[in-house]
Amino acid sequence: MSLTLIAFLFLSLVAVFCGLMTVLSKNPIHSVIYLIGCFFAIAGHYLLLNAQFLAVVHIIVYAGAIMVLFLFTLMLMNLNKESEKHKAAIARIGAVIAAGAMMLVLVAVLKRADSLAIPSTQNIAIGTIENLGRVLLNEYLFPFEFASVLLLSAMIGAVLLAKKDHQKAA
Amino acid sequence: MLVVITLFLPLLFALLTFLSGNRYAKYVALAGGAATFIACVLLKPIFVSGQLQPIAVSYPWIANPVVNFALSLDGLSFVLVALTTFLVPFIIGTTFGKEIDNAKAFYSLILLMEFGLLGVFLAADGFLYYIFWELALIPIYFIALIWGENKDREFRNRAIFKFFIYTLAGSLFMLLGFIYLYQSTGSFSISALYNLNLSDTEQSVLFWAFFVAFAIKIPVFPFHTWQPETYKEAPSAGTMLLSGIMLKMGLYSLLRWLLPVLPHGVMLWTPLVIVLAVIGVIYGSVIAVKQDNLKKLLAYSSFAHVGLITAGIFALTREGFQGATVQMFAHGFNVVGLFFAAEIILQRTGTLSISQLGGIRNVAPKFATVFMVVVLASVALPTTNAFIGEFLLLFGVYEYNTWLSVIAGLTIILGAVYMLRMYQLVMLGETNDTTAGFRDLNSRELLLFALLIIGIFQLGLAPKMFMTYVQPSLDLILNYSLR
Amino acid sequence: MESIFNIVPIQYYIFISAVLFCIGILGVLFRRNSIIIFMSIELMLNAVNLLLVAFSTYHNDASGQVFVFFVMAVAAAEVAVGLAILVTIFRNVHTVDIDELKSLKN
Amino acid sequence: MKTLIYTSALGFICMIVEMLNMRRYIVPVAVTGLAVIFGLNILDWGLAESHFNGMLVTDNFSVAFSGLLLLIGFFIVLLSGHFYKNEESKLSDYLAIILFTLVGALAMVSFGNVAMFYLGIELLSISLYILAGSKKKDLRSNEAGMKYFLMGSFASGILLFGITLIYGETASFSLQGIASYMTAHPSPSVLFYVGVGMILIAMLFKVSAAPFHFWAPDVYEGSPTLTTAMMATLAKIAAFAAFYRLFSTCFIPAYPAFAWMLSTVAALTLIIGNLSALHQDSFKRMLAFSGISHAGYLLLGILSLYGKTDQAIFFYSFAYAVASLAAFAMAIVVAANAGSEKIEAFNGLGKRKPYLAFALTIAMLSMAGIPPFAGFFAKYYIFSEAVRNGHVWITVVAVLASIVAVFYYFKVIVAMYTKESAETAFEIKPAYLLVITICVLLTILFGLFPSQLANLL
Amino acid sequence: MDLGFVIEKSAIILVIFAITMLIALYSTFGERVFASYFQDRLGPNRAGPGGLLQPLADGVKMFTKEDFIPETPNKFLFIFGPFLFMTTALITSSVIPWGDTLTLFGREVKLQAADINVAILFVFGVVSIGVYGIMLGGWASNNKFSLLGAVRASSQMISYEVAMGLSIIAVLMMTGTLSLRGIVEQQHGFIDWSGNIPWFSWNVFKQPVAFIIFLVCAFAETNRTPFDLPECESELVGGYHTEYSSMKLGFYLFAEYINMFISSALISLLFFGGFNYPGMDWVAHNLGGNLATLVGVGVMFTKTLFGIFFYMWVRWTVPRFRYDQLMNLGWKILIPLAILNILITGFVIILNGN
Amino acid sequence: MADFKSLSLSGRKKDVSDKDMTFMEKLYLPAIAKGMGITLRHFFKPKVTIQYPEQKREFSPIFRGRHILMRDENGAERCTACGLCALSCPAEAITMTSSERKKGEEHLYREEKYADTYEINMLRCIFCGLCEEACPKEAIFLTQDMAPADYKREGFIYGKEKLVMKMEDIKSNTK
Incomplete structure (x- = not known):
């Protein structure tokens, strides 16, 4: 080990x-x-x-x-x-069984994924900020910008939802 | 070109009617119907050296799927177009005596329906045909729904809706059938479909896709359950449209779109269909005997008649075809006349219950006379139009199977029984409270009946000319059907 | 550098993230408190992130790690919105129990 | 590409307009902007390019669907001006979010990389969560937002897991990369199948296909009607377009393994959607179930992916979108006047407002698939593709289902024409009238000349 | 990993830990002394010569007080809060370079516990964890004032972390590295002669705006006046640590001083050249590298201590903000300003690059 | 009354104004810098602290501190327990009980009647000096000493043992 x-x-x-x-x-x-x-x-x-x-x-x-x-x-x-309060016992058992079955299936199925070869080398430079930045701002520039629209929308939405209305409800 | 004009005239007039307002709607609508009839008369196919020349036009319409705006007018189509164009103004005429609210919508729907019906009879492209088939359904649905007679709204809605669902369900399977055919041929054109050679299994399955649609419309036993209720609930004009013309859509489609396209399928299922049809004949007649509601009685009688026509068609003989065509035409006149009479009774007495009526002859002799003529025509008295039709039909069935023809022949007897019984109960006997104040026909009604009776006898006495029109088309269809 | 997958096979990573993912699913199905359901969803996303990073290292490809950034951005946005919705509900009914939210059931 | 960027710019502009204190110009600006973008979008017709290292793809598919989505967005924005009149101070926020939703949808129809797909679907969903829960005082809206949110993010978790497994197999996020990997490795490992399966499940969640549909009726009913309209049209269409693009470009090899699943789901969706719609009193809920069943029809299009079914899906989406927009606009109008979303609220509309009743009738007929309206051809194309690809039995189910559909669509028609109701003042804003009219005209127009639209792709 | 490395690192860690604790300890004393000086007083001067043993006395007092735990459903969290706050405060010091390399016994010894390449992010990460200490403690106290203090603390720290991060980005755009040592080494000396125009090499001269933003945010992050809303006595009776007593309270107070120390160190590293001082080359050349390094360490500590002094100075000058003012300042002024600063920096970099 | 508002008793009144601040003012930075300057100046100012036990402040000559009950030059207490001090005390801090002088106690008490107990509650006392003024026998005085601190409240109730002048101080007193 x-x-x-x-x-x-x-x-x-x-x-x-x-x-x-x-x-x-x-x-x-x-x-x-x-x-x-x-x-x-x-x-x-x-x-x-x-x-x-x-x-x-x-x-x-x-x-x-x-x-x-x-x-x-x-x-x-x-x-x-x-x-x-707990869910009804039946629902809880169902949930456990469902998730357990899902896990079993996933693990069992993915166990067959042994065809994946072991790479001989590992490029340690991948996770560095320089490299990530290069990939992010060249190849993935557009999704990067797009994510900003997403965040903006979420921001507006969060403010819209969470802010209390000051006017009295009619 | 004229054929296109004929087709679109009702649509144009439907619009005009709608725009003309409630007050003038009925006149505009009548004018429209008349104009279409005139156009139809002008359209009459011509004979070139003894051969009937079908009129055909075709314009490209939809590129995907390939659908052409293809119309063709041969003898068979012409007969039905003539029937339609004649009956629609007639039916419009029958409504003149009644106050109809939102008349502009009512009349334009009638004309819209005429448009759909004409389209069905004229279309030479499967898809176009299908669209018109569905198009004809919607106006009649609304006519029946909104202007229906019965006061029980819920019941009416359900009855009308049943009719709609039945027909729509059938037609959707037909659509599936058409899709399948299109996948095999790449075209909806009728000639391509006629020349299609599908395997027997395919044909036998497809047969049902089409047959169910037609059988519901006709209706053939056991697809008829919508019919009596709908006839009863619909306003008389609607009932006339339904029974006078719309039934013919199904019969016409059998001839035009089923037999020649899927001959092997037809061969396979003919015995079953004929048996069903004959069952319908007997069943309709027997039930009719026991009916108290006049319209329902007429509905069952109509059901029995079309059963016989179906049997005649599926006998796949020349005589059967001829009889079917004649009877289609004749039945159109007769049934419209009967329903008109029923409408008059309803308007004057406020009831359609046979048991409440009686003795009308005493107060309205003119009405009694014309009613008698129509009733006799519908029981196929010789010299009337229906006689020839029924005779030929029975002959056709006879050629197919003797026993069946014997059973089907019972319809003549039973028909006589229930029609005459009806006549007796309604018109003869003592006048009672409901019928005492019965007003006799006015001149408009008289005129309408006169037109009808002329038609009845004209065909009954001189069927030859009719046959010359129809025969070439029937021969063609028969050829394809016996492929 | 020698690959880590000689020591820890990639399958292990698939397993561990599958297990975490299923725990997340379990939480979603098991609990009634919507905040915890919400956290379980976050757990699912993290299981995915872990697997993405593992695959990224496995393939010597940085785009997997870049994708993780997007997942994080989305998760942050989701949290902001989700909690805002939660707060509005809480203001109205003073509960976050999803089984109590029944006004729409017919 | 331009479309997407300009639309997000338009969202910003809306907020800037608000900042400049020109609130009454927001809706006109947004509407004009969308019209201009629609025009610019059309100019891209016939191009086949990819932008930003293959993140976005401009091809006829994307342009056509973008056009459709922009059209929907156009209508929604038109309606929003009046719909949010009680919350005027937040109009710009709402409009910006609506436009950003549109941006998400646009990304979903033109992505060339799974990252864009994921971000697009999330932008769309997150914006819709907000809009769904935006009636803060209304518990039903809150609940709708919450349910939609939980289900949506649960689904995106599953989606992500699928994407990750695909990445694990192919080492690529770009559609091109995945596709070329697939051609190089015709028999991928189990990772790939599980991944595709999970993506499939997530997409089925998003398009509310049975048995993953349970959230949809509640959410549709509880959300503000305009939002429901967006979910039913914009979101669903974008999801299907993305579904199609993703599966047709990348996952064809894995497809046969899932065909049985898809056809089961399609059948279930059709049956459950239609049968549940039958006994609904609420118009909105009825539309929700009808939306589920329409998803079933569209799934038929996805099922027949082997053939090129994009035109069928496009046409169906179009027909469905215009008809439901008309229906939703009517729902808003009627609910505003009658104060109820029940079908009874439509009673007597045929007498009081014949034109509106007529319009709604046409919309309903179109949705029921009755010729000669666009909905008929939509069904025709879908059925025809399904039959062509040998899915006859499922088509038969679909036909039966569409017969059932007639029942509930006609419930409304019957209510309008045969039921009586107290004569009350009935008021309709011009914007609604405009939207309804345009939708009905489009329904009729493309019912008469469908191939002009269907042959686009 | 050879033994020498382990020993070296252990020694450095120990020393840094000791110094950190010591400085924090004497910060508490310094606070009181400076406070009195600013108020024209003398401050504590009884315990030991000049009051130098005062912190020890305080410590003894803290330890001997009754350790009181209120009625709370979460005893564990109540104890865990101050522990976490203290730990995270201490962890940060591990990535701070206290001086240049020292050559001892033939080894190059970096006066830093860990030179990791994402040091700044590490600091941010740890600081962001620190907020849990306050939140959990305040929440577990089962007291309204504590809860309010905790809520204020968390929202304040999250809000200002954004502005802080953004202000740092402008600096990072220039330095191109996240390693603190790298950043410090780029500020070599005092005046940079390498460019066309000689210019001061310390970042404060290149990024004054970022410096100001960072400074303000540092105040907010450490909950110091004028941003000490989470613990303001006049409103919240002590805020999140109302219920705390004895050494747990001591931990909270102590951790605050450690935070102050670390943030001062960061400010001096990021903006004031850390262990760089004018004329260091001359010193290194003439008096040997080790001496130069030691001077550098002294300079570094001088700067840091000045920073701590500055904290106290501000405390007795600027009054406390109102809560809405605090949020407005953070979200509406500092963040946009930081973004603007980033944009300008970006433009300048691009112009320079071409 | 027109310029009531502008009336300033202290002479330092400033009108409150909410006029918009200029940009520079809004920045606050100059103001803060100015404030910092002021505090820094104070940092270096001479400290005013008086380190009490070691350093003491000069008392004012009229300082009124702890009370004292005087003895005459023979060492006899002057107080006759007349009660005028208690009467005059506005804080009602003084209580006493009186007794008859016994035989043989003349060296202790100057008059026939004396205060058996005499208590001043130093927590109530406001050191006004009225008792001093009221006393007809010049028995009670307020000294220049301060009342020392105590741990308990009871300790602040001064009895005769604390109030009465010590014998050894008599000499200084007689001067």
Whole structure:
């Protein structure tokens, strides 16, 4: 067992555990924290895969912005009371079976994907910011710009929806 | 070119009628009907050295799929076009005595329907034919829906809707059939379809795609269930359109679009169809005997008659074809006359229930006379038009199968039974409260009946000329059908 | 540099992300709290991102990692909008339980 | 390409116009802008280029669908001026979002790279989530937004997983790259099949095909009607165009493996959509189910992908779009006047407003597929392609389904012409009249001369 | 990984950790002293000579106070909050280059714990995690004031992180690297003679606008006056740490000073040339590289300490913002300004490039 | 009353104005810099702190501090417990009980009647000096000392043990 494999297994374990706990925690705040843990594990995977830049961006965006928003919303709504009712037992069992079956199918099917050859070398320059920037702003320039329209639309929308109307409802 | 004008005149007048406003709508509509009739008369195909020359025009219309605006007028088409163009102004004329609200819409729908009907009879392109087939359906749906007689709105809506769904369902399968044919030939043109050679399995499946559509329209047992209700619920003008002309669409289509196109399919299923048709004949007649509602009785009688025509067509003999054509024409006149009479009764007495009527002859002798003539024509008294038709039809069926013809022949007896019983109950006997104040025919109604009766006897006494028109087309169709 | 996939086969990455993805699906089906459903969706997206990066390294192709940026941008936008919708609902009914949202069922 | 850029620019312009305090010019500016862009779009006809390293492709397919989407956008913008009159201060926001939705849709019909496809579908969806939930005080709207959002993002998660697996197999995101990989490797590994399957499922979610349709009726009913109109037309058409482009260029080899699935889904969609529409009281909900069933017909077009069915899909989309826009415009008008979205609200319209009733009748007839309206030819083309590609049985199902469809479309017609209602003032804004008239005219025009449109592609 | 490397790094980490703690410790003292000086007072001067042992006394006081945990459903989070806040504050110091290379025992020793190529992003990432400490702590306190403080803190930090990042981008466009060491090394000396026109090499002269934005954002990120809304006593009775006592409170307060220290260090690295000083070449040439490096370290610390002083200076000058003013400043002024700055920088770079 | 608004008692009144600020003013930076300058100036100003235990401030000659109950030159208490001080006290801080002088106590109390207990609540006392003025026997005075701090409230109720002049101070007093 090389160090890398151990790291991989550890990170995977953490990711899966945190992922499961995200789903199963009763308290939404705990879910958020587990999810952040999961994100850290995934960032660790990115580092293993030599995508340092992405790892950091992942942390900034997901842990630093998105999850803060979640937490923020949860706090505003004050949902710490663990008052969530469970779905009907049948629905829950159904959900577990459905997801489990999906997983089984995926894993079983993808297990057959052993035809993928192992590449002999790995270009460590791929994940550097220079290289990513080059690809992003040459080949993917247009999607990059397009994403800005997307973000703008989301921004307008979020303001539109979340802002309270000041005029009295007629 | 004239054929195109004939076709589009009703459409033009439909627009004019709609624009002319409620007050003048009926006159404009009548003018339109008359103009179309005149155009039709002018259109009369010509004989060149004893041979009838079909008129054919074709303009490219849709490039994908290849659809041409192709019209063709041969003898068979001409007969039906003539029937249509004659009956539409007649039917418009029958409505003059009645206040109709939103008259402009009513009359323009009638003319629109005429447009569709003419299109069906004239189209020489499968797709065009299909479009006209559907186009004819929509106006009659609205006529029946909006101006229907019965006060029970829900019931009426359901009945009319049943009719619509039935016909539409049938026609959609026909569309599928056409699509399939188009995939095989790459063309919708009638000549291409006539010369198509499909395998027997294909033909036998396609047969049903087409036959169901036609059978519903005709209607053939067991596709007839929409008919009596619809006839009863529709306004009389609508019923006349339905029974007088629209039925003929189905019969005409059998001759024009089914038999020659899918001869093997037809061969395969003929026994079944004839049996169904004969069942329809007997069934319709028997039920008719027991009817109390005049319009429903007429509807079942009509059902019985068209059953016989269908049987005649599917006998695939010369006589059967001839009889079918004659009877189509004759039935158009007769049934319209009957429904007109029913309409008059309804307007004067406010009821169609046979049991409530009686003794009208005592107060309205003129009406009693013309009604008698029409009733006799419809029971196929010799010298009337229907006699020739029924005779030829029975002969055709006889050639196919003796026993069937015997059973079908019962229709004459049963027809006489229920028609005369009806006449007796309605017209003869003692006058009662409902019929006491029955006004006799006015001059307009008399004129209309006179026109009708002339038509009845004209065909009954001199069928020869009629045959000369129709025969070449029938021979052609027969050739293709017996391929 | 020697490829990491000599030590950790690419299949492992496919598995781990498939498992995470399914956990996300489980969350969507299992929970009633819409915020948690929402988080489960984020988990699904992250599973995908992980796989994208793995494939990107595997193919020595940077476009996979670039795609991850787009996914992140989209996720951020989705979160903004989704939470805004959540807040509007919460203002009206004071719950985020999706099974309570039944006014549209006939 | 130009189309897409100019449309997003138009969105910005709308916001700038608001900033300059010229609120009453926003709608005219947007409408004019869209008309100009429509013209510019047509100028691209016949080009076959790709831009920005193959991110965007201009070909006849994209130009035709862009034109259609711009037309829809044009109508929606026309209607929006009055629709949002109570929230005038937010008009520019709404308009900008509507235009950005349009941009997303445009990207979905002209993408040359999966990245653009993904971003386009997300821009479209996110904007629609916003619009769906935009009636803040209305719980139904909130719910619609929430449901649409959860389902939409769930679907995009699945879509992404599919895209990733495809990337894992082919090492490329560009359609060209994937296609050339496929020609080089005719028997791809299981990754590819799973990927295509997941993309397929996600797309079925997005186009609300059964059994992934459960969100659609609720969302359609709860959203503001104009948004519902956008979802039913703009979003659905863009999704189908993208569906077609994606599958026809890249995934043909994997296609036979999924044909059974698609045909099952199409059949289910047709059956469920039509049968559920039958017993709806709400006009909007009825339209929602009818939208589901129309998705079933369009799926027939996708199913027959082997032949070149883009013209059939295009024509169907067009016919469906104009007819439903007319219907939705009517729904808005009637709901504004009668205060109800039930079918009973249409009672007696035939007497009170014969023209509107006539227009709606034509729209309904067209949607039911009755000649000579555009909807008939749409169905004809779809059926004909399906039959040509040997999918006879599913076509029979489709025919049966379209018979069922007549039932609910005619419910409205019957209500308009035979039911009575109290005489109340009935008011209609010119913009609505204009949109309805244009839609009906187009329906009739392309019913009479369908090949002009169908032969475009 | 040879042993020498491990030892070297361990030593550096230890030293940096110690220095960081020490400086933070004395910042608390400095705060009080400077506060009194600005108010014409003397400040604490009793504990030890000149009051130098005051921080220790404070520490002892903190440790010996009662460790009180309020009635809360989340005891774990209540404890976890200050821990997280402290940890993230400390982690940041690992990527900061405190000096140039030192040659010891034949080894080139970089005075930095880790020279990673995405250092700035790393800092941002860690800072963005730091907000959880406040949020979780404030939320877990089960107290309205704490919650309000936490909510304010999180929204404020997220908002200003955007402007901060944007302002940095303009700098990064010029430097072309994300490595802090790289950025510092580009600001070599004081005056850059390499170009056509000699110009100051420190970034503050090239990017004054970015500097100002960064500075303002740094204040907001560290929750210092005038942006100390999350903990303002007059409104929120201490904000997110109202319920905290003993060492957990100490952690919060302490972490704030560490943050201050780190952000000052960042400012001096990014804008004031870090360990560069005028005439360093001359020193290196004449007095040896190691000495020059040591001077550099001194310079670096001087700059950093001045930064801390500046924090305190501002604290006693500028009054606290209102909440809406804070958000307006962040979103409506700083972010557009930063974007404008990026645009201008971009234009200048393009013009220079051609 | 017309210029009531412009009336300024302190002479430093400034009219509030909401006029639009100029761009430079809106920047705030000059103002902040100015403010920074002011604070910095204060940083270097001489400090005003008096390090109390070591350094003390001069008291004013009229400073009124802790009370003292005087003895005469023989060491006898002057107070006769007449109660005028308590009466005059606006804060009602003074309470006392009186007793008859016994035989043999003349060296202790100057008059026949004396204060058995005499308590001043220093928490209430406002150091106005009215008791001093009211006293007909010149028995109570306010000194220049300050009342020291205490840990408990009870400690601030000064009884005779704290109030009465120490014997060793008599000499200085007689001067």
